[in-house]
Amino acid sequence: MTLHDDGHGNRPVGVAASPAGGLSLPGPGPGGVSFHEMWRELLPIGRSSASGGYRRYAWTGADGECRDWFRAQAEARGLAYEVDRNGNQWAWLGDPAQGDAVVTGSHLDSVPDGGAFDGPLGVVSSFAALDELRGRDARFAKPLGIVNFGDEEGARFGLACVGSRLAAGQLTVDQAHRLTDGDGITLPQAMAAAGYDPDAIGPDPERLARIGAFVELHVEQGRALDLSGDRVGIASAIWPHGRWRFDFRGEANHAGTTRLADRRDPMLSYAETVLAARREARLADAVATFGKIAVEPNGVNAIPSLVRGWLDSRAADQQTLDTVVTGIQQAAREYADAHGVDLDVVRESFTPVVEFDHALRDELARILGKDTDLKVPVLGTGAGHDAGILSGTVPTAMLFVRNPTGVSHSPAEFAAEDDCVAGVSALADVLEGLACA
Numbered sequence: 001m002t003l004h005d006d007g008h009g010n011r012p013v014g015v016a017a018s019p020a021g022g023l024s025l026p027g028p029g030p031g032g033v034s035f036h037e038m039w040r041e042l043l044p045i046g047r048s049s050a051s052g053g054y055r056r057y058a059w060t061g062a063d064g065e066c067r068d069w070f071r072a073q074a075e076a077r078g079l080a081y082e083v084d085r086n087g088n089q090w091a092w093l094g095d096p097a098q099g100d101a102v103v104t105g106s107h108l109d110s111v112p113d114g115g116a117f118d119g120p121l122g123v124v125s126s127f128a129a130l131d132e133l134r135g136r137d138a139r140f141a142k143p144l145g146i147v148n149f150g151d152e153e154g155a156r157f158g159l160a161c162v163g164s165r166l167a168a169g170q171l172t173v174d175q176a177h178r179l180t181d182g183d184g185i186t187l188p189q190a191m192a193a194a195g196y197d198p199d200a201i202g203p204d205p206e207r208l209a210r211i212g213a214f215v216e217l218h219v220e221q222g223r224a225l226d227l228s229g230d231r232v233g234i235a236s237a238i239w240p241h242g243r244w245r246f247d248f249r250g251e252a253n254h255a256g257t258t259r260l261a262d263r264r265d266p267m268l269s270y271a272e273t274v275l276a277a278r279r280e281a282r283l284a285d286a287v288a289t290f291g292k293i294a295v296e297p298n299g300v301n302a303i304p305s306l307v308r309g310w311l312d313s314r315a316a317d318q319q320t321l322d323t324v325v326t327g328i329q330q331a332a333r334e335y336a337d338a339h340g341v342d343l344d345v346v347r348e349s350f351t352p353v354v355e356f357d358h359a360l361r362d363e364l365a366r367i368l369g370k371d372t373d374l375k376v377p378v379l380g381t382g383a384g385h386d387a388g389i390l391s392g393t394v395p396t397a398m399l400f401v402r403n404p405t406g407v408s409h410s411p412a413e414f415a416a417e418d419d420c421v422a423g424v425s426a427l428a429d430v431l432e433g434l435a436c437a
């Protein structure tokens, strides 16, 4: 998933590093065995011994080690390896110039102290699925590509999916050149330091035009599959998602000498708004979160003059999201009025719903439905992905693998080995159905 600013926290107490890699038994078949070996190789790269989480930020040493690993996997399988103008890595079986290629993959970078599965599960499963297909003597009628998109999480430069956005023309070269990390290092400087040419970056329509279908396998970032009892699911859509800034302005005053009746305390209306957000989200089966707050003057003995809270809200469809956010704003205004507080609400960002290609989604369901042992529920997600970026240009689909904790962007993120192997098998089936004669 792709939010750059929520890599911290949300870690259940007592769930530390141990689940993050605990795959112990080789699975059946060549896909399962190679999955296990690849997983073990990747596991130590960029892992913090202090937190047990991963710090694989774009264009750093840990990211470079992951990228070396990708190249080694491609070359070990005799695949043609290339890096595109935006630093995304590709491994090809067959000639992509033939067109109508089937591509799978994900990303290898992480959020701060992220889990082992978000991203790497898709890349490792891609190579393992190819091994599985070779074990089945599959005959490929179309070129097959495996991709590692660069800088998906946006942990370093604050913008998610930079590699796929650049390729799809959803991020201009000027915008990309202005991206700067917390140490003041620009994206071009970071790419150059990692051995890439930042002057080469830009839209890559010819490359994307060669792709007939892109399928990204990803660990589920929620508990829908755990609750339904399924190992693997198909994505329907990425929920529309927005961020709003709520500024509650009151009057700073002495916490000891100001009578309650005389106060204009914006903290009260903010606090009531947090509860309203929870209520509105629950009623609509959506999510709404105030996860970031700034207080002025921020003194322990001062009534605040300003409380600024950021709302992140997502829902299955636009109308539901509108209902939730409108409800929260109305409640906030009532509470502000009641306390003599001024309120301004600004929408800071918005991403509309991403509907994955319906024909491709139906094709995946048909392919996977042939195996009666494997139920394949179709589910939406509140998280962004490279697949979402590409979906405007390329027919795109996603597979999710069960995550029993539902936790993501934390070392507690987990998928059982049996489920990972089921994911490899499902991806192999899908690739065979799409790319093989």
Ligand SMILES: [Zn+2]
Pocket: 001, 002, 107, 118, 119, 152, 218, 385
């Ligand atoms: Zn991801």
